[in-house]
Amino acid sequence: MEPSRPExxxxxxxxxxxxxxxxxxxxxxxxxxxxxxxxLALQFLGPVLTPFLVGAIFAYLGAPLVDRMQRRGLxxxxxxxxxxLLFGLAVIALLLVLVPLVQAEAALAAKKLPDLFARFxxxxxxxxxxxxxxxxxxxxxxxxxxxxxxxxxxxxxxLHIASGLKAGGIFLISLIVNVVLIPVVMFYLLRDWNMxxxxxxxxxxxxxxxxxxxxxxxxxQVLAEFLRGQGTVMAxxxxxxxxxxxxxxxxxxxxxGILTGLLxxxxxxxxxxxLVLGMLAALLQWNGLPGFLAVVAVYGVGQILENYVLIxxxxxxxxxxxxxxxxxxxxxxxxxxxIAGVLLAxxxxxxxxxxxRHLRREYRRSALYGDDPRAS
Numbered sequence: 001m002e003p004s005r006p007e008x009x010x011x012x013x014x015x016x017x018x019x020x021x022x023x024x025x026x027x028x029x030x031x032x033x034x035x036x037x038x039x040l041a042l043q044f045l046g047p048v049l050t051p052f053l054v055g056a057i058f059a060y061l062g063a064p065l066v067d068r069m070q071r072r073g074l075x076x077x078x079x080x081x082x083x084x085l086l087f088g089l090a091v092i093a094l095l096l097v098l099v100p101l102v103q104a105e106a107a108l109a110a111k112k113l114p115d116l117f118a119r120f121x122x123x124x125x126x127x128x129x130x131x132x133x134x135x136x137x138x139x140x141x142x143x144x145x146x147x148x149x150x151x152x153x154x155x156x157x158x159l160h161i162a163s164g165l166k167a168g169g170i171f172l173i174s175l176i177v178n179v180v181l182i183p184v185v186m187f188y189l190l191r192d193w194n195m196x197x198x199x200x201x202x203x204x205x206x207x208x209x210x211x212x213x214x215x216x217x218x219x220x221q222v223l224a225e226f227l228r229g230q231g232t233v234m235a236x237x238x239x240x241x242x243x244x245x246x247x248x249x250x251x252x253x254x255x256x257g258i259l260t261g262l263l264x265x266x267x268x269x270x271x272x273x274x275l276v277l278g279m280l281a282a283l284l285q286w287n288g289l290p291g292f293l294a295v296v297a298v299y300g301v302g303q304i305l306e307n308y309v310l311i312x313x314x315x316x317x318x319x320x321x322x323x324x325x326x327x328x329x330x331x332x333x334x335x336x337x338x339i340a341g342v343l344l345a346x347x348x349x350x351x352x353x354x355x356x357r358h359l360r361r362e363y364r365r366s367a368l369y370g371d372d373p374r375a376s
Contacts, residue, residue, distance in 0.1 A: 042336075042341060042344070043336070050178070051177075051178045051181040051182045051185060052181075052185050053344065054182050054185075055181070055182045055183070055184070055185025055186040055189060056185065056186075056189055058087055058182070058186045059185070059186045059189035059190045059193065060223075061227065062080075062083040062084075062086075062087060062186070062190055063190060063193050064224075065079075065083050066079045066080050066083050066190050066193070069082070069083075076191055077191055080187055080190040080191045081187070083190060084183050084186055084187050084190070087183075087186070088183060094258075097254070097255065097258070098255050098258065098259065104252065108251070108252075108284060108285070112284050112285070201213070201216075215351075215354055215355070215358065218354045218357075219347075219350050219351050219354050222350045222353060222354060223346070223347060223350045226346070226350070229311075229314040230265060232310075232314050233264065233306065233310045233311060233314055234261050234262055234264055234265055235261065236261075236310055236314075237260065237261040237264050237302060237305070237306060237310070238257060238258045238260070238261020238262060239257075239261070240257075240261075240302055240305065241253075241256070241257035241258075241260045241261055241274070241278075241298065241299075241302055242254050242257030242258060242261075243257070244257070244298035244301070244302065245257050245278065245295065245298055247294075247298075248291065248294035248295050248297075248298055249287065249291055249294070250278065250281055250282060250285070250291075250295055251281065251285045252281060256274070256277050256278055256281055259274060259277065260273075260274025260275075260277070260278065260299075260302075261274075264306060271299075271302075271303060271306070274299070275299045278295050278298070278299060279292075279295065279296070281295075282295040282296075325349055325353075329345040329346070329348065329349040330345045332345075333345040333348065
């Protein structure tokens, strides 16, 4: 009978190799410190970071178009230049259409407010005296003189402030820097987009690269689907409101319709702002109750079209980014970080959405969520 052999014991893992597979508290401290630096930078450098964030958003929107041009044989630099020029021309065309019309509407409001008040007083005062016994004494001439005087004072005050700012050069320099910096940031980010992402990904710890790539891909898909769908919704609603308000006979229907379509990017708040603008314009050019109700009807149908046709069709449940989540993110990040926070609200919301999806998936795989055998 052969003697029994001693059982083989596994070789101990070398201490350095075991330590290499663990994340030490010091490494976690570095991660927390980096996150704190980002938060503080957003808090204190918001105005400085704003043109960079705007340029980054434009670069993100234009990156697929540049990639498509590059795949067709066009150089990356030339494709980037064409996309930057295309975005610039679109913004300039929008400003050339909207700014003069908005200025004209403001001048019309300053001119017609006394007449509107006089008409309201002539129609409402007898009704109030007859039914409620309220006597209102109105002096339209004094009101006209008061509005005219204060309009001139407001113009003089604004010109005084503008001249002081221009004399100091602060406002003018800041405006020029932002206008020039945004396309410059967009150009360099678009041209070096792939290189920047490769270098950023190279900094990710090796053990985290696979899940990081998966999460980044999902965030990109959510953002891309949301932005493409929302852009189509905005364009469709801008066209609808411009045509609908024109048919309703509203003066300056085109700028108000375009502004309303663009503002629907902010759910509910954008629609409410557009509705107020349309109703004010309808009151200023008052042509009777039917014209005012026609404007209200255009906005009512537009809200139904947006919520029950366009958003389910063009965005749908595959995004999962609820409008209330977008509103909360915009308000919270705007309150914490100013304009820079508003610009980061949508990407951070998409990242949180993807993170919550992964967290829910892991929770459902955990023993805590598993069925209790005693319950069956």
